Amino acid sequence: MLKTPEPADAAFREHVLAGLAAPIPAIPARWLYDHRGSELFVAITRLPAYYLARTETALLEGIRPEIAARVPAGGAVVEFGAGSATKTPMLLSAIRPAAYVPVDISGDYLEESAGEVDACFERIAVYPVVADFALPFDLPGEIAALPKLGFFPGSTIGNFVPRTATDLLRHFRELLGTGALLLIGMDRVKPVERLIAAYQDSQGTTAAFNLNLLDRINRELDGTVPLDAFRHEARWNDILSRIEMHLVATRDVEFTVEGQRFQFAQGSSIHTENSHKYGRRGARLLLLAGGWTPIGEWTDPAGDFVVVLAQAQPNRFAP
Numbered sequence: 001m002l003k004t005p006e007p008a009d010a011a012f013r014e015h016v017l018a019g020l021a022a023p024i025p026a027i028p029a030r031w032l033y034d035h036r037g038s039e040l041f042v043a044i045t046r047l048p049a050y051y052l053a054r055t056e057t058a059l060l061e062g063i064r065p066e067i068a069a070r071v072p073a074g075g076a077v078v079e080f081g082a083g084s085a086t087k088t089p090m091l092l093s094a095i096r097p098a099a100y101v102p103v104d105i106s107g108d109y110l111e112e113s114a115g116e117v118d119a120c121f122e123r124i125a126v127y128p129v130v131a132d133f134a135l136p137f138d139l140p141g142e143i144a145a146l147p148k149l150g151f152f153p154g155s156t157i158g159n160f161v162p163r164t165a166t167d168l169l170r171h172f173r174e175l176l177g178t179g180a181l182l183l184i185g186m187d188r189v190k191p192v193e194r195l196i197a198a199y200q201d202s203q204g205t206t207a208a209f210n211l212n213l214l215d216r217i218n219r220e221l222d223g224t225v226p227l228d229a230f231r232h233e234a235r236w237n238d239i240l241s242r243i244e245m246h247l248v249a250t251r252d253v254e255f256t257v258e259g260q261r262f263q264f265a266q267g268s269s270i271h272t273e274n275s276h277k278y279g280r281r282g283a284r285l286l287l288l289a290g291g292w293t294p295i296g297e298w299t300d301p302a303g304d305f306v307v308v309l310a311q312a313q314p315n316r317f318a319p
Contacts, residue, residue: 009220011132014256016217019270020262021180023304026271029159029245030105030132032209033081034216038109040209042086044174047205049197052155055305056185060087060153063298063307064094070296070309071095071181076148079103080133080156082113087153089273091183099125099143103133123147135293139175148180155187155305158242158276162286165276169290173312182292183202188303189277192236199234199243199275207232210245210272223256233269241282245273283308 007085013030019027033041059065067170073096077089082102086223088230102118104110107130114128131137141287157165172182199206210232217223237244246269254263264270278286284294290308299306 006145011135015220016221016257017260020257021260025264025273027054027213028095029273030081031216032213032272033104033106034212035106037209037212038106040205040212044209045202047201047203049201049237050197051194051304052120053082054189055300055302056153056155056307057087057090059300059307060090064090066296066298067091067113067309068096070182071149072147072314074098075149076101077142077149077151078139079151079153080172081105081152081154082110082128088117088151091193092117092124093152095149097124097149099140099144100182101127101129101143103131103137105130105131105132105225107184109217113299114154114195127249131165131228134164134171136309137175145297148176148186149177149213150181151273152182154301155275157184157286158187158278160276161240161274162276165286166289169287171290176314177313178314180312182287182312184287184308184310186278186283186306186308187275189241189279190304195243195277195292196234199245200232206245209243210247213272217257221230222259223257224255226253226255227235227255229264232271240274241277243275243277244271246271275293278306284298 002010014027019025044050075097076099078101080103082104092283102110102114109131110128114126118170127140160168211227214225214227218225229249229251231250233246233248235244248269249264253268265273287294289312291312293313294310296309297306
């Protein structure tokens, strides 16, 4: 298995400094996932209130034969934001690919999860890639000639606003090529109380996950952020159909990051994550706008979550 290099810190620095100085302070959600953040997210997926992972896992388990019937064996699976790769074995065992390419921004955590997949599937070549999947990167040359299936589970697409989600899907299409397939999970709209409970659990795990971003800033960017000056808060934005995660200042606070000084008044916040929720037509329209034509769709009995198989079909000459 290829050894993965350490991810560069320059983008993290740039995004943190620009985000904290923005008129509406915000830091991209991908920076929540350092090694500790990835561990905390796995813990979140096991919480009773966090229905997403449990529902999607059960759904994928049930539809494995249907997916296998639609995906050619012997191809390459490219998983965007692989993390712990907990759902990956179900897919790999169902479709029998020749290669698996997990892509994640957290290099050390990716190395661990890729190693576990490599040990379990001796006949599948594993090529881990440390990269921000939202930015241009190269796939391993070893899979260039193989048919490709992009795997984007966990409703991670919901972290992106519609404009950037569309750009991301187009980026996936360009990377994987015409004829490629994409298996993607998307969360559905549901009662607000249930959504809030999933993102603001009573055990405090999601709060620890969110606050870990500040700890990371202190560790990696010479920050002096007092962690006790911020609290985690989940909000439902009905107009934009999304859960928002914020770090809210509990008092007037001042700190530095790489020598730059920042001030936050009590009650102001740093916006750290979105989780957009889609209706049936909205999910399909987003995929179509991103260049992917849905060819299969499955949902759980309660209608909480949807998994869609889409194809990068050739561009049409006319409507």
